Amino acid sequence: MQITSKPWKLVLSGAMVLTLLAGCGTSNTAENTGEGTGGEVTVSKEGFPIVDKPVTLSLMAPDVGIQNWEDMVVLQQMKEKTGITLEYRNAPKDSFETKKNLVFASGDYPDILYAAGLTTAEQMNYGEQGILIPLEELIEEYAPNFKALLEENPDVRKSITAPDGHIYSLPVVEMSQHWYRNPLWYNGDFLKALKIDKLPETTEELYTYLKRVKEEDPNGNGVADEIPLSSVTVTSANLRDIRTWLLGAFGIYEEEIYVDDADKVHYTPMEEGYKEYLTFMNRLWSEELLDHESFSQTAEQKKAKAQNNRVGLFSDWHAYMTKGGEPSTEDPMFAPVKSDSVDKPAIAKNRGITTGAFAITESNPEPEASMRWVDYLYSYEGAMFFNKGPEGMLWEYTDKDARVKKYLPVPDGKEMEDYRATLTPNYGIPAPTLSMDDINKGLKTDFDLWVEQETQTKLLDKGARIPFPSLFLTVEEQTEINSLNSDLSTYVKQMEAKFITGAEPFANWDAYVDTVKKMGGERVAEINQAAYDRWKSN
Known part of the structure; x- marks a missing residue:
């Protein structure tokens, strides 16, 4: 039997009818009356094409500016596979937030929001207004891959379900990415010059290393131009690129909110451990x-210093991205250090879930087809396709049954990542997908394997844990938080x-804490x- 559904605005009011109809038979297709698509469209529940008649939908996403999305082979082949044509209403990544806000204010919504980084507050706000449609019934009927993911990983469902019980967006799920933020890296040349064969394990040992970098001329140029530790200003918070790792020396997992072993939530900027972190940083500052x-x-300015061999410790995705040159195993990853006030460092790892990666708006005439389209990205085949491009361009199988692959030569001498960015939209943006080890099976270089080993021994083996889960606040809670943070966050920074x-001066610490409390x-x-307790009991 075939299932006839109405445009989504009617489906919202007739969800129970649809549920009853869905159980009548074993058909793997559904008919939709598609507005603007030329009549009824049959949506297949498995395989390709997804639709039996051409469907055109609009999609808005952030664009990194390397390749026009119309020219990306992954999206061209997806059009051929699915029967769905996408019209792109993208904006440059740097200005995407502004465009997103303008679009929501205008009432002229795209059918699909892709890699839009929708915050939990945005999901609640626009979901309750009906601008973003609930996805849970679509997941049940049209997303077998994502449905299986939720069944195998209950925390994913908990983290994407709003307090009203609805799911308004699909996430990025990263099973194999363990870093919370970019690691810190030691300059291996400095370690050799200083004859250091054991990395610091305490804040005092770290201080000693930094002091030696400043005073013992490890770059060997006869000039005291070394910079022991360098950071950059990040728009959202100063020194964020190193704060994550050094806060842990004083028992704190996160810079704003963290939860202790007793499930008690703390506001970091009021904590004694935060004061100790600031005191240590002031010590480093005062001694240059x-x-x-x-x-x-x-x-860029920080990298210029490092490429002149002046910096001893710094943050980046990999050390060579700051130092320049080829990937090297000579610059070891920072091992979290502990202060005298704790028994062990607090080590934060990636939550594994980034919400807000894919949403369907009320303007979408084909929500079922849209869900089928994105569900492919949560399969191994689809995740591989969107991560690396089609087989034969950047990679090929050496053993398909075992999912073992090898890279192919990159044309025209391009950098591999630059070339990949011309093939797929999943580059540099929080795109909906499932990251799994099998995607890189056979593709890992010796450097990749070394980084994995560094991550295992420096972080995972030492008790790294999720610092604070992705949580939804109620509309009332979010409104209050926004009001409080408008002044509080600025003051704290x-x-x-x-x-x-x-x-x-630290003599004014108590006065500062009193002010934070008042704010x-x-x-x-x-x-x-309250939000954490709901999440725990969900």
Whole structure:
């Protein structure tokens, strides 16, 4: 039997009828009355094509600017596979947030939001307004891959389900990515010059290393131009690229909200461990062990210093991306250190779930077909296709049954990642997909395997854990949090810089904490505690 459904606005009011009809028979297709698609469209529940008549949908996403999406072979082949043509309403990645806000305000919505980075607040807000449609029934009927993922990973369902019980977006699920943020890396040339064969394990040992970098001329140029530790200003928070790792030395997993072993939620900027972190950073600043341009320089400026062999410890995806040159196993990953105030460092790892990667709006005439389209990305075949492009261009199988592959020569001498970015949209944006080890089976270089080993021994073997899950707040809670954070976050960031640079003496710490409390720091913790308790019991 075939299942006839209405456009989505009618489906919302007739969900029970659809559910009953869905159980009548074993058909793997469904008919939809597609607005603007030329009449009824049959949506297949498995295989390709997805639709029996051409369907055109609009999609909005952030664009990294390397290749026009119309020219990407992955998207061209998806059109051929599925029968669905996408019209792209993209914006440059750097200005995407602005465009997204304007689109939501305009009422002229794209049919699909792809890699839009929808916050939990945006999902709740636009979901309750009906702009984003609920996805849970579509997942049940038209997303076998994603449905299986939810069944195997209950925490994923918990993290994407809003307090009203609806799922308004699909996530990025990264089973094989363990880093919470870019690691810190030691300059291996400096370690050799200083004859250091054991990395620091405590804050005092780290201080000693940084002091030696400053005073013992490890770059050997006869000039005291070394910078022991360098950071950059990040728009959302100063020194964020190193804060994550050094906060852990004082028992804190996250810079704003973290939960302890007793499931108690803490607001970090009020904690004693945060004060200890600031005190340590002030010590590094006052002795010029922390780059004094850290609060003003760009990532490019930091890299220029490192490429002149001046920096001893820094953050990046890989060390060579800051130092320049080829991937090297000579620059070891930072091993989290501990202070005297804790028994072991707190080590945060990737949550594994990034919500807000794919959503369907009320304007979409074919939500069932849209869900089938994206569900392919949560299969091994689809994840491989969107991650690496089609077989025969960047890679090929050497043993298809075992999923073993090898890379092919990159044409025209291009960098591999630059070439990959011309093939697929899943480059540099939070695109919906499932990341799994099998995608890179056979493709890992010696350097990749070394990085995995560093990650295992430096982080995972030492008890790395998810610092705080992705949570939804109710609309009321989110409204209150937004109101509190509008002033509180700015104040905390300003005071962090002042304490580190010495502009604010630590004698004023109690006054600072009193101010944070008055501005709502304790209330922020209470709201997140309530959300965390809901998540735990979901």
